[in-house]
Amino acid sequence: MTDVFEEWMAYLQQDPYLFHMSKDAVVVDILLKLGSEGGKSAHQISEEMSLPYDRVKKKMEDLLKHGILEKMQAGPRWIYFLSFRGKEFVDKYKKVHG
Numbered sequence: 001m002t003d004v005f006e007e008w009m010a011y012l013q014q015d016p017y018l019f020h021m022s023k024d025a026v027v028v029d030i031l032l033k034l035g036s037e038g039g040k041s042a043h044q045i046s047e048e049m050s051l052p053y054d055r056v057k058k059k060m061e062d063l064l065k066h067g068i069l070e071k072m073q074a075g076p077r078w079i080y081f082l083s084f085r086g087k088e089f090v091d092k093y094k095k096v097h098g
Contacts, residue, residue, distance in 0.1 A: 008096040017066050018089065026051065027059055028093065031068070031082065035090040039072075039079040 012019040021027050030045055040048075046056040060080055063069040068086040071078045082090060 004095050008092055011092050021063075021066075021068070021089070022093070024059075026055070027063065030056070030059060030063070031086060031090050032093070034069070034080060034082050035087065039081040041077040041079055043077065045080075 012022055026049070029049060033045060033048065034040060042057040042060050043053060045051075045060070046053040049056065060069060063086070064071060064080070067083055068089065069080045070083045071080045073079075
């Protein structure tokens, strides 16, 4: 377990945004949800998490700006997906936190 934790800490230290992101429970929940369920709109995520749409949308756009998410248009909505970087974060997070 110590090796996994040390690997996690080294991973977070390579980018201050990753460290900040790992401390935000809403962000982590969004990433875990997208990692397990695939692409979703900000509206779907906000409803499933019972959080205000504006709050979720702002966090998802920030994740997009930092290369953690990608998005594509499907009709009138934008669908968000984990990028390679986002998948890497989720995989490492799950190793440490189960």
